[in-house]
Amino acid sequence: MNLWESIRVSLRALRANKMRSILTMLGIIIGVGAVVAMVGIGNGASASITSQIQGLGSNLLVVTPGQSNTGGVMGGSGSASTLLLSDVAKIKTAASAVKALAPAVSTRVQVVYASGNTSTSVTGTTAEYAQIRNVSLEQGRFLTQADIDDGSVRVAILGPSVVENLLGSSQADILGKVIKLNNVPFLVVGVTASQGSSGMLNNDDVIYVPLNTAQNRLIGKKNLNQIYIEAASADLMVTAQEQVTAALRRAHQLGTGQENDFTVTNQADILSTMETVTQTMTLLLGGIAGISLLVGGIGIMNIMLVSVTERTREIGIRKAMGAKGKDILLQFLIEAIVLSVLGGSIGIGLGAGGSELAGSLLKMDTSISGPSIALAFGFSALIGIIFGVFPARKAALMNPIDALRYE
Template sequence: MFWESILIALEGLKANKLRSALTMLGIIIGVGAVITMVSLGLGVQQKVQNSIASLGSNLIIVMPGASKSVGGVRSEAGTNITLTNQDAEAIAKIDGVLYVAPDVSSSYQVVYGHQNWNTKVEGTTTDFLTIRNYSVDIGSFFTNSDDQTRSRVAVIGQTVATNLFGGISPLGQTIRIGTAPFRVIGVLASKGQSSMGQDQDDLILVPLHTAQDRLLGQTYVNSITVQAENDQVIDKVQQNIVTLLRTRHHLPAKADDDFTVRNLTAIMETMKETTGTLTLFLGGVAAISLLVGGIGIMNIMLVSVTERTREIGVRKALGATFNNILMQFLIEAVVVSVTGGLIGILLGVAGAHIISLIAGWKTVISFLAILAAFGVSVSIGLFFGIYPARKAALLDPIDALRYE
């Protein structure tokens, strides 16, 4: 009887092709929208995670300011002059610290011949490459000796190389940063854009002391990037950095910190939570159309019961039981939702790929999202099909045979 009920259900759907297609449309759009929206949300989540990971692993960022109140107003991170090269050297001696890279930076107009480009110039140490996951494409990176002797050497990003030199090799060429001449000794390998849309290749790296003495004229640093040995010790290292800097800066016990220490792992967890909420929100909004599709199924099934009242009466008169009639109409509702769900899956996957190709947004197709959307569509078919099916099964055969 089960397979016979399926055949009868399919025949009923074939007899009203347009109505069946319109009934499926709500489910198709709902499933397709859920898969597409979740794919977009997961794509954003993965892009953010990859971007944060590209900064380096097990990182701790130390910034001046943001914790010390000035006139009742907290100053922004990076605005106070509280971190020095000596702070960075002391942090490097903490147990669990692998690398330390103090940093100073500013924007400059860089000139080569008749070409010029405005970019970020960053003074740092040799540990920068390891900490920030950069690598040198051609040439070499500056050395500790270059830093100690304040050598005017520079390593440039791919964006700077393209805009200043075009097809010419930058190695050995002299550029002017502000009014100071620098010799290009290397070009960094490309890293692309960050999650915030920043071009990670649009920068110039010079030795820290060279930048402080010959460009900026400052003795303090704008930030200190620290890489811990592993994620097990990162929290302990962070606490030790806070204790060390409070001691070095002679801060009383009740005084606020005059620096900010951020754990990149914690930042990543926060971003994952935020983007996960965004993904759920997008999926939830799209799922509303599934509910609308389910109401459409119930509506059409009620119309079908009314149209086929005499048929139901004949079947019951010939011995069809309550369960036979209930099964027939339930199967019809499920067939509509299953067929709509399968088409919706194809539409959703195709939609995600099309958006990725046309808009350039990263999308991630989730098998779990596909399975969940399909499962919900089948469940909706069952849920909204029960009332019409039960109504059909409860019809009195005599009243049904008299129905015109």
């Protein structure tokens, strides 16, 4: 009997037990579907986080203050008030690999305009910020050197989400209007272009004001929250990082052996950290899904074993009619493989659809990669073979006379 005949015999047997075949496939459908969906979502999350971090600016270094230490109680990272505007000037003169730098302070404010009222984050910074952080303008202008030099001018540049929250539409006309931040009136001079507002990093829900104005009118403290630094080139990132660290240690008069009271974070570091996190997440989700795939495979073996027992008589009849052990083995093995491969294909479809749906619901890109589909498909076929061989062998080795007598 050739392979094609074996396949036809197997398909006929599966059709004869539709309900059981579908239920058996369900385990594999769910398993493969979960693997494909989880890996798709994981890859999508990883890709979107990468693009967000790259969107923060190119060749970016971020200096944040160290932890505060009040009477032995450690505050969170960035809680110390060790970073000052004077540090900026010192870095600028000492670090040759630095192309531009922008000090920044931030706080949360209540924004009021007409009947609109929203809470958002305000960033006080300088004109260089736009270049370093890739901020582009939809309307009006960004902060200028004149704004910074003035020291008390109250101008604001709004992110599109702020405009939308205040007026109900990001396209609304707000340029030249006066809004109130914590009851301090500011003139709106610009609206930034959308940078994509996905995940936890929303670069659109922010208001930019001049550094001094923010420190004097909104925060009331002189320390900085961040210094954003653009290195001259990608190759000079490490050099720049070393120079900035050295300059700040000198500025803060730290002797050898004393720990830094600040942190210089490399964009590449953030990127690789985030990638590690998302990869771990993908692996974790994929692993859990993989376990369900395994359970599905055991389900197939279970059903095939039941099927072999239930069809003992059929096996006996086939053997009496001249079926060899090989023919019976092939028949049951093909049944198991058809179940798992068919289930796997449906699972891939559902998984791709599911991750697409999750992507549109969570407003993130998902990517179903060819390798993950091939892997899931190959794995399900493998499961069919592995978990099918045992029952199929059991059937093939049956003694015809015992099988025929079986009630």
